[in-house]
Amino acid sequence: MNIIARKIQPDIPAYSPAGNECALFETAWTRQLPLLLKGPTGCGKTRFVSHMAEKLGLPLTTVSCHDDLAAADLTGRFLLKGGETVWVDGPLTRAVRDGGVCYLDEIVEARKDVAVVLHPLTDDRRILPLERTGEELEAPPAFMLVVSYNPGYQSLLKALKPSTRQRFVAIEFDFLTKAREIEVVSAESGLSTVAVEPLVELARRLRALKGHDLEEGVSTRLLVYCASLIDAGLSPRDAVRAAMIEPLTDEPDVRTALLELAQAVIR
């Protein structure tokens, strides 16, 4: 077990690039352009943002968007404090005032009024109007907006509007090549690359079923979970079932078919 090796991590969260995304992020940052990351669940989007923010020495504010998230949750609101009404900045306003990266995860989940706030901030005006206080904040050069979403399982209703999408420089994420993914899963879990290889092979076969029997393929995240369980002493068969099959489906027939596929690859 490689617990010690995992503890002695460098300060920058490890990220293995698939292409030129690090240079793109850095250039977007230099040129003050907002960035949109899209790709399947667990393929490294969040890790990429933490890596880049740390590498560029920028504070990072992350907001996980949900279907109840309104513009005021990002900008702020008046709250009653000790009998007085005071304005309290939301996470986006704070990031605009202080500078740094503001990362809105799963942006498509947020309510429609969020677009109203994001639009003036993501074109050449770079301003955040605070309707309630009458303020209009100009984003400093040290502010960068990054949003992400998974286009796979979103309904058309939830897709981003072109007028929002076309305000961002976009990067499409996908799973890493086989050799690269083996390296990442081994480094993240502590399990040897030799032991990780069949897991990645199985993941690639399961991913090929996406759209037929499965809504989403096995993520790199699940591969890391699986390898960690094996590294901690669980049998590969049990680990694969718990981390790579059960999270994928609730359909008994599909599960049986996936387990058969797994047994053919994992001894």
Ligand SMILES: Nc1ncnc2c1ncn2[C@@H]1O[C@H](COP(=O)(O)OP(=O)(O)OP(=O)(O)O)[C@@H](O)[C@H]1O
């Ligand atoms: N390129 C990569 N380099 C290093 N680790 C990676 C990479 N891709 C994936 N991982 C591993 O996979 C895990 C999941 O990645 P991450 O949380 O960034 O996914 P995500 O794309 O943000 O997923 P979601 O859309 O579900 O939020 C990470 O914690 C990390 O262990």
Ligand SMILES: [Mg+2]
């Ligand atoms: Mg994420």
